[in-house]
Amino acid sequence: MKITIALLAIIGLVAVSAYPHKPEKKYASKDFLAKQKFFFEIVYRVEDPLMFEEYIKLGKTFTYDKSDYVHPEQRSVYMEKFYNAYKYGVTLPKGEFFGSLAFTHFEQMYGLFDFFYYAKNWEVFQRNVCWARMHFNEGMFVQALTLAVIHRDDFEGLMLPAIYEIFPQYFFNSKFVYEAEKFDYDVWSKYIMYEKEYKDFMYKDYSQYFKKFDNYEYFYTKDFKMWQWWKLMGLGEHWYAEGHHMERDNMYMFNKDSTYLDVMKNVNMFYMPVDYTRDVYFFNKESELSYFTEDVEWNSFWYYFNMDYFPYLDGDDFGLKKDRRGEYYFYVVRQMLARYYMERLSHGFGEIPEFSFFTEVEYGYDPQLINYNGVGYSYRKNYYEYETYGNFDYMYYIINFFTRVEEIITQGYFKTYDGKMIDMRKPESIEYLGDIMQGNYDNYDKYFATFWYMYAHMYFAHIDDTEFYVHPNVFLNYETMMRDPMFYMIYKKITDVFFQFYEYIEPYTHKELYFPGVEIESVKVSDLVTYFDLFDFDVTNLLNDKMTFVDGHFVWDKTLLARQMRLNHKDFDFEYTIKSDKDQKVVVRAFLGPKYDEYGRVLSLKDNRENFVEVDEFYYELKSGVNTFKRSSKDFYWTTDDRTTYTELYKFVMLAYEGKYEFPLDYSEPHCGFPDRLVLPRGWEKGMPMQFFFFVYPFTASYEPYSYNYNYSCGVGSGVRHIDEKPFGYPFDREIDEFEFFVPNMYFKDVKIYYEDTFEKYYGFKYDKFGTFDHSYYYNH
DSSP: OOOOOSSOTTBOOOOOTTOSOOOOOOBOOHHHHHHHHHHHHHTTTTTSOOOOHHHHHHHTTOOOOGGGBOOOHHHHHHHHHHHHHHHTTOSOOTTSOOOTTSHHHHHHHHHHHHHHHTBSSHHHHHHHHHHHHHHSOHHHHHHHHHHHHHHOGGGTTOOOOOHHHHOGGGTSOHHHHHHHHHOOHHHHHTGGGGHHHHHHHHHHHTGGGEEEETTEEEEOOTTOOTTOHHHHTTOOSSOEEOTTOOOOTTHHHHHTOHHHHHHHTTOEEEEEEOOOSOOOTTOOGGGGGHHHHTOHHHHHHHHHHHHHTOTTSOTTTTTGGGGTHHHHHHHHHHHHHHHHHHHHHTTTOOSOOOOOTTSOBOSOBOOOOBOTTSOBOOOBOTTBOHHHHSOHHHHHHHHHHHHHHHHHHHHTEEEOTTSOEEETTSGGGHHHHHHHHHTOTTOSOHHHHTTHHHHHHHHHHTOOTTOSSOOOOGGGSHHHHTTSHHHHHHHHHHHHHHHHHHTTSOOOOHHHHOOTTEEEEEEEEOOEEEEEEEEEEEOGGGOOSOOEEETTEEEOOEEEEEEEEEEEEOOOEEEEEEEESSOEEEEEEEEEEESBOTTSOBOOHHHHGGGOEEEEEEEEEEOSEEEEEEEEGGGOTTEEOOOOOHHHHHHHHHHHHTTSSOOBTTSSOOTTOEEGGGSSOOOBTTOEEEEEEEEEEEOOOSSOTTOSOTTTOOOTTSSOSSSSSSOTTTTSSSOOOTTTOOOTTEEEEEEEEEEOOTTHHHHSSOOSSTTSOOOGGGGGO
8 A cells, every 4th residue: 555644735745765764564552453443433323322332331431530631721721611511501412513613613622622632541531532422512523533633642543534434424415315324234135136127127217218220229328427427337326236346546456455355255335326416406617627626535635634734723732833834724725726726727717716705606506415414505506695695794804804914914024912023024924924814823913813714714604603503504614615616716815815925025046946966857757647437435324224233342244335436547657867966865846737728828937836736745865977767656755545444444453453463554544645646637638738847956954854654644743744844835935037947957848638538438339237337447547
């Protein structure tokens, strides 16, 4: 399995192929496995009552004793406040919608988080978690637990299932969720009795779609869409048994593992096709991008970034200042918008539309999601007016916030509440601006900026800071907000503030960028090909049948899978040829950007720098002379392969817990990596023109690269997760003076991205395996 760290795909991080010291492979101890087993079981079907007797007993023993916690004194105030709310029965009830950015919900979640994070040992922590699982709101519980698992130093290597495995409801449409929750194994097992009649019926029902030409049968596919792959294969929309075969990019690795095959042989697998939310009554052109904006891993990446750098964590206490959280926030948002823009270009769309409070939002959006309590999410119609329907107080609060930030940038200084003057003409002041725009705990004006971000999201979700019972809205949770095209319009307004800041920062000079004695002679890039493949997401938490226990041990013998199309690309390579006049340590950065706008006009580098996405960054030791080496897209250090599923991880943990297997700590990808398959935009069948930019500069970091165990750790708060101390996005962080910018240690490469239609072969011809799934196409990629 590929090892990765935490960063944004689009944010590049480091790559390690040339670095001589690989972290030593580590295996889980018995104590570690017991803790991991607990984490997997405590969130199993989290919206249902807790069914594990040992955990029920622990949850009943909770008592609040200050001696059980190690925390700054001020945190005890919040813990007492939350505990009193629990005693008086005014915490958010189970079954209600939880919004992380609803103020009343956030306050309670953060109080519960303190009970987890500051518990002095595992025994207190486990007791508190069991108590919370039994008594508190499901969404609140999962977020507080996620933050604790990520940020407690003594939990390094431990993990929860992916957020889309804990709450599939936040990632798949309501039609699918309702069908999944109705799934009954006993009823399904009787379907085989009617298989012949059912197939006969299907043939008759679909007879209108057949035409005979030259003794061949053809499917009539005019009304079939690319994403409706199951129709092209003659399948209905109910559950199918799939034996023991999952669909994912790296499945071949598991199929070669005899231990894996043995562990999974007794697990009944079922899959159901699931569509993106496209067929809505106010369909608009933005819906064409739903395969991207509603991509499960695209949205979960944003969720985990915000858990890693949760705005309301103290940067000093949690080490987040060492990671330059403010600057990094801007970098991540900028890269996400640039990646989205490239996907828009692949469809012929242009710039991300501007958002204004005083004009209509042209494109509506219906997420077609339901909360775990069955309540549907609110939607926005086309040509919606926020000025008419929004909270005026919040609107002017947000407008005044942006006005004040712009004044700070224009004036060139920022005076903090304690009288400190910050020079806003220094490049490093981007950190202060980032803290303000994220509204995080470290910003220097707590009254002015700390909660602006939360108020903005409450405004777009149509709630206020006093509401307790809240209607579900995508803007209230990190894992759902990027589904809405308006997210990118709003966050573009945020990045505009940062770009305004850089208007006052001097561009890099030729001398600053030039690396004497080093020249990139060439970079060869292999073919860039994208396609849609199928992937099975584990949605076992939607199961609605009775849990089975044998001798007190939970028997996990069924898994439900959501089979969905997703964007992917074939592996590609860079072949570098770099000349150096001596042996030296360097960093290589690679960026991908557009070549033309939507009208086919060449974009100037000065205007285009905001649209480049950093796809790779790595340390390398050049030798004197000509250095030629390859770098595969699979080597990109910040990206991840497909994650091992909840079901698979649980089965392996239990096997190791019983002493029958050594469980490697890097068995699953770290939560913070960006999906490798989303590095490239979809492209065009005839080839979409793009360009790569490569840059080599000296390695001058004050710390050793890769100096934490990136096999299974994200390194959040370590201060060394980034390859060096250069600005994020360097040298595209500042504006560009094209008379000074170009140096021999840079290289531009024109390329084309080709899109292949994986399912084209099904469009015109008879499908021979009617009613079953054909795996053969999958292995062509």
